[in-house]
Amino acid sequence: MSRYDEEAKYDRPRRHTRPRTKDRPAYDDAVEGVVITRDRGRYTCWVGDTSTGHQVTAMKARQLGKQGVIVGDRVKLDGDASGDEGTLARIVGVVPRTTLLRRSADDDDPVERPLVANADQLVIVVAVANPEPRTGLVDRFLVAAYDAGMRPLLCLTKTDLADPDPLLSIYRPLGVESVTTKLGSEPAELREQLNDRTSVLVGHSGVGKSTLVNALIPGAHRATGIVNEVTGRGRHTSTNTVVLRLPDGGWLIDTPGIRSFGLAHVNPDRLINAFPDLAEITADCPRGCTHNETAPDCALDEAIREGRADAARVDSFRRLLASRTEAT
Template sequence: MSRYDEEARFDRPKRRTRPRTKDRPSYDDAVEGFVITRDRGRYTCWVEDRRVTAMKARQLGRKGVIVGDRVKLDGDASGEQGTLARIVEVLPRTTLLRRSADDDDPVERPLVANADQLVIVAAVAHPEPRTGLIDRFLVAAYEAGMRPLLCLTKTDLGDPEPLLSIYRPLGVESVATHHGGDLTELREQLHDRTSVLVGHSGVGKSTLVNALVPGADRAIGVVNEVTGRGRHTSTNTVVLQLPDGGWLIDTPGIRSFGLAHVEPETLIHAFPDLEELAADCPRGCTHAIDAIDCALDEAVAEHRADPARVASFRRLLASREGRAADYLAGS
């Protein structure tokens, strides 16, 4: 054997590749479900009448899968212990609730998909209501195309009317509750809807969930007597089935809600009466309280628009820009 033949024996074998094909798996046998919780890369999906554990298929790449997503599952979707299916497709979303960490943070964080109602839970006392945060939740609901519902808790500790009077001009529906009270009205509002519960820590969200869904066993926290703030108890977003029909999505307590992704023209779509009047605004008008030649001011002066409704809309605009204090000072 020559020296050259001997060296050839140690050559790295050539890499063999198969030609790419345009054919892709059809997943005709994939079943449809929706994601009810996520934990460390594993997704629990509701399929017909059972829970199925799944992982995201590689072909989805960077495409995110969030709670509420309607998905197609391939593989073992029996739901039996030890089985694992694959999420091979995320179906188009009807709504998407999202936020940013701060108002100047360009990164959007999707929270929940395909919900049709945002239930904003606020206590009338202990802790004191934070209207700025409520406003931000409303902006997020309108931007996502969701119906907002204001749920006031702890009404046995204070009068809900001052808070209700702030949001009445916006046409936001509301319900009032207290610990151990009748939840019939709230149940009617939740019936056959997919509702997301959001609220500041300590407002009684978990208490509501446990009363609405027997066996939910969501952790209940307490309010710090010194700071007046609640402690985070629920740490993950989870979907629960309501006994009388519908789904309830419980989220962890939130202390901040950035709205960097919301544009003024998006927000005004939620106010058809004001949007029609704003059509006469000059190009680029922000509709804010300090906007020059805004048609909303003219409409108010001519009694063609409800001043309280315009003021509420502008308060939401100011909240979106982190300028709620500026708005209150100038109003």
Template sequence: MRRRQYDEDDVRVRPGRGSRPRTRRRPAHEDAVQGFVVAVDRGRYTCLVRGAGRRDPDVTVTAMKARELGRKGIVVGDRVSLVGDVSGRPDTLARIVRVEPRTSILRRSADDVDEVERPIVANADQLVIVTALADPPPRPRMIDRMLVAAFDAEIDALLCLTKADLADPGELVALYAPLGVPHVVTRKGGPLDELRALLADRVSVLVGHSGVGKSTLVNALVPNAGRAVSHVNPVTGRGRHTSSSAIALELPEGGWIIDTPGVRSFGLAHVSVETVLAGFPDLIEGTVHCPKGCTHLGAECALDEWVRAGHALPARLESLRRLLASREGALEPDENGPMG
């Protein structure tokens, strides 16, 4: 007797428990309302939904991410579509079903060898680099890193120098004057009219070390913000973290500021070497004379002659090389290096 030949038609596959047919069709969510993410906290997203008319008040809605978004991250500044209960009443929860295309994304990595990028803020127009002139002292190498991050995100940079009542801003202003980076100087209790004008009608993200005065600025710009103010440790010269997450606040005169937690490192492992060099516009022109494959770390690099010729300051070349060496793992990150 011939043995029976089996094929796939003889096999019956039983679906597992709880399984259901998959489909590529997704609901259109035509009734979704538009929201703006102003805060993120442990998987819950606080979104601002504008009123439909002048008499309709804005509503603050708490939402969670819909499963259909998968691993797509959502950060402060994202513009999203919401469904479900968008009344904003206590103990209600909406769902974010769509994230609109971003105009920009500001990112950093944990350090210079960790290539996992961490989005900070979406859709910002301007990066405000807040640095104190004293207590704690300014750290140009951190400023340089943030300028590279702004270039990578394709957003404008603004240097905000605080505590001018404690130190003269002239040295730091002179260091960045060749780059054409705009700056504003503030002092304790002083007017903020110039800063307000530069922030008006824009989405600006404030980034800086702990203790440089970010929260003080935010409280002055948005009177009801209520941001906690940190104090600088007299021994370490570092501030204490007072903000644990980013938050977007609407300015009375129009526009938004996004306050971020104080940072002690700003990794750029996710940024290409070409972009890093482009973030040093006073040096990049000198690299055209470098030999092919130049790492800009060795004696063959033409940037030394570029600096000797007076086209850039030595401190800028040192900052670039420390950054590049840190990316290669040949040097510990030194974002905290003060001036001098």
């Protein structure tokens, strides 16, 4: 046997498969839908107009890899998007998000957890009594809303049990709009603020979110609970995030009640941008200024002394800034 025959004996056999290509399908015929809920790898999407559309069950296509798909995402659907029983479409693309509400498990947890995409309003539900309001948690919700570019709205419930004005006075300097509701009454004020918007309801367990949803959307059948008289805490009744259609137009996204809201993902420097009047003043701050109460030579302090800034508004902003790193 020649030397060449000896070498050829150890050559790898040639593959006869077709070479892989980087070209991917364009999915020009894909239809667009909105993810309204997710359960164990299956996504329920709404396709079509708000009032006349239909639900489609879908799964994430393999080519999306680790790309996350969350409630509120606008997605491209390939395959059978008829919504007929037994059909299953594929999510082959995610439309760029306009907003993204996020949180972390704790303030020292670097992993952010996306909650809802493409919502334009964050409705912060707070009970004025039973359970007692937790302003620290409200502050954190506000920070998350400003960071996400969403409009915050305070919704005070159970105002038949206590005067809401002391709580409202805390947030008036921030210019946050608010509505009030009573047990058993029609939430007309809130309904008006929700029309033609995509709104997310957030709040501590037991504040009455599910009760509001049931009043706003007949047939929603969200489970309601009671507040423990000993601990003052509510019981989790909503266990998943779901998008619901409002009768008069718009979408309402109900989230499970929570007791903590980490903000490790929020850059404190971005918070000032939610307050254009104060951001303009801080342009005169020294480099690296934190804008908090102990920051030396902060331009906000000088603006207060000169009457160019409202002291109460600056104090409220600094309270939000402190909530970024303080436990609730």
